[in-house]
Amino acid sequence: MDTRRLFRITATAFVAAGLLISGCSSGSSSSEASTSNADADADADAGSGAGAVSIDPAALKKYYDQKLKWRACGVPGFECATMRAPLDYTKPDGTQIDLAVSRKKATGPGKRLGSLMVNPGGPGGSAIGYLQAYAGIGYPAQVRAQYDMVAIDPRGVARSEPVECLTGKEMDAYTQVDQTPDDQAETAKLAASFKKFAQGCEKRSGAILPHVSTVEAARDMDIFRTALGDQKLSYVGASYGTFLGATYAELFPKSTGRLVLDGAMDPSLPARELNRDQTAGFETAFRSFAEDCVKQSDCPLGTKSVADVSNRMKTFFTTLDAKPVPTGESRPLGESLATTGVIAAMYDESAWPQLRQALADAMKGDGAALLSLADSYYERDSEGSYANLMYANSAVNCLDLPPAFSGPEEVTKALPSFEQASPVFGKGLAWASLNCTYWPTKATGSPHRIEAKGAAPIVVVGTTRDPATPYKWAQSLAAQLSTGTLLTYNGDGHTAYGRGSDCIDTAINAYLLEGTPPKDGKKCS
Numbered sequence: 001m002d003t004r005r006l007f008r009i010t011a012t013a014f015v016a017a018g019l020l021i022s023g024c025s026s027g028s029s030s031s032e033a034s035t036s037n038a039d040a041d042a043d044a045d046a047g048s049g050a051g052a053v054s055i056d057p058a059a060l061k062k063y064y065d066q067k068l069k070w071r072a073c074g075v076p077g078f079e080c081a082t083m084r085a086p087l088d089y090t091k092p093d094g095t096q097i098d099l100a101v102s103r104k105k106a107t108g109p110g111k112r113l114g115s116l117m118v119n120p121g122g123p124g125g126s127a128i129g130y131l132q133a134y135a136g137i138g139y140p141a142q143v144r145a146q147y148d149m150v151a152i153d154p155r156g157v158a159r160s161e162p163v164e165c166l167t168g169k170e171m172d173a174y175t176q177v178d179q180t181p182d183d184q185a186e187t188a189k190l191a192a193s194f195k196k197f198a199q200g201c202e203k204r205s206g207a208i209l210p211h212v213s214t215v216e217a218a219r220d221m222d223i224f225r226t227a228l229g230d231q232k233l234s235y236v237g238a239s240y241g242t243f244l245g246a247t248y249a250e251l252f253p254k255s256t257g258r259l260v261l262d263g264a265m266d267p268s269l270p271a272r273e274l275n276r277d278q279t280a281g282f283e284t285a286f287r288s289f290a291e292d293c294v295k296q297s298d299c300p301l302g303t304k305s306v307a308d309v310s311n312r313m314k315t316f317f318t319t320l321d322a323k324p325v326p327t328g329e330s331r332p333l334g335e336s337l338a339t340t341g342v343i344a345a346m347y348d349e350s351a352w353p354q355l356r357q358a359l360a361d362a363m364k365g366d367g368a369a370l371l372s373l374a375d376s377y378y379e380r381d382s383e384g385s386y387a388n389l390m391y392a393n394s395a396v397n398c399l400d401l402p403p404a405f406s407g408p409e410e411v412t413k414a415l416p417s418f419e420q421a422s423p424v425f426g427k428g429l430a431w432a433s434l435n436c437t438y439w440p441t442k443a444t445g446s447p448h449r450i451e452a453k454g455a456a457p458i459v460v461v462g463t464t465r466d467p468a469t470p471y472k473w474a475q476s477l478a479a480q481l482s483t484g485t486l487l488t489y490n491g492d493g494h495t496a497y498g499r500g501s502d503c504i505d506t507a508i509n510a511y512l513l514e515g516t517p518p519k520d521g522k523k524c525s
Contacts (some may be wrong), residue, residue: 062092063085063092066227068081068101083152084097084098089216089219097161099155100153100158102131103148104148105148106146116149117224119240123244125157126159127153135151136149139498140505147234147512148228156208163205168386177190178335180427191408191434194437197435201395201440212392214243214445215247217396218244221244222248222252230257231257233252235257235258235259242261242262242263242264246452249450253454258459261460263474263494264474265473267477270401270404275430276414276421279422279425282343284465286310293309294309300359314423314424321335325366331371339428340377341371344374347467351373354369357369358373398441399444402436404436450481457485460478461504463489463495467493471488486520489501504524
């Protein structure tokens with residue numbers, strides 16, 4: 001599978017389930033860092049909603065003063081290091097955690113512009129993996145020439161104190177549980193699976209679970225910025241990475257440089273509304289797939305109309321719910337895995353031919369190809385091991401917002417609105433929203449507007465038929481940010497930068513290299 005598509009597919013897991021002028025210098029003093037923290041906390045106490053806790057800037061000095069020891073890390077051209085941060089920012093003299101960071105130095109020519117931090121989203125996507133497999137080698141040459149390309153795996157993710165929850169076999173069972181229960185027994189089994197998942201996370205990662213919030217990850221980014229010697233943060237965040245970037249701007253507006261937030265999330269929405277909006281986003285993407293499918297000679301879902309494709313897709317899911325098809329291994333393809341495989345292909349329209357073939361095979365009794373799509377979404381390898389993407393995804397989401405539902409009864413009441421949002425995916429995504437209900441750690445975040453007053457111009461990018469981060473979220477975030485400017489891509493797929501639109505890429509490159517944001521409301525195709 002194409003590396004870029006893989007990262008796009010994993011850039012945002014279900015929200016329910018479970019990307020101006022930057023000053024750069026040779027160094028940033030601890031006093032500057034402390035001032036930034038003090039300003040942020042004053043804003044938070046005033047009701048900004050991000051990290052409204054008491055932080056002592058002086059107690060963080062040892063973290064801001066640390067020197068990173070860079071070393072080769074097995075990938076040509078890249079260096080790695082370990083950065084220290086407090087587990088609990090309210091107790092900076094307490095337990096410390098080790099966070100993995102990586103960089104690829106600017107190649108030249110041209111004036112060095114400092115560091116460009118990247119994050120592919122998730123939450124739970126490895127920023128270092130994204131940097132080393134794509135951003136550090138695939139971003140435009142001029143951007144890589146003038147910026148050191150850098151990344152930090154957020155706390156709880158990949159190389160940075162990863163959250164662990166289930167064994168590979170337990171995760172296999174979890175991904176196969178019926179997420180469209182038809183009776184009380186199936187509902188109880190689904191609830192039990194969410195409880196077992198949460199209990200596994202508490203058992204294996206209980207110490208870090210209360211401290212993987214987006215606010216804490218943003219504070220870690222500020223320590224990293226200072227350790228890199230940058231006065232201001234330049235950053236490209238995709239999907240959930242936009243929430244991380246916006247949170248940073250809220251906490252540290254005076255340290256915010258050139259921020260690109262691509263495939264934006266809306267921080268003002270509660271979990272249930274986020275999940276319902278995302279459900280509608282996948283329906284929009286599926287209808288776009290269906291419009292293309294009916295034009296193709298190999299469409300296995302009919303060639304009459306979009307409605308026909310949708311109805312056949314729903315019928316196929318229902319058939320699999322009753323009778324899964326073999327895949328050539330011990331995991332048959334049931335409705336849950338098939339739905340995940342279809343959703344995975346919605347992230348990038350280049351996966352549509354692969355999806356048509358996978359559906360055709362499954363309808364003939366061979367579910368291997370559709371299972372492979374689901375495995376790519378879950379980051380499961382051929383040996384049955386899972387990356388920690390889905391574990392970190394739940395850990396961060398369940399800490400950032402109170403749960404969407406208090407129990408199965410509330411899900412049942414909300415089903416009509418979810419099924420109205422998506423006749424194809426609504427029921428399954430409504431029930432998937434139950435996962436945080438049983439989470440062992442109480443949410444520390446809450447929905448709130450992010451204005452980031454005092455920040456430099458921030459570019460928010462939205463794609464009109466984005467499945468995972470609906471376009472209206474980008475419109476909302478750009479309007480919330482006091483210096484937000486909206487850049488629109490009229491097209492399909494998740495995120496826009498580097499997806500083949502010269503208009504989008506030219507606008508973002510000019511912003512990153514020259515500090516000139518595109519005109520607010522600029523549209524590209």
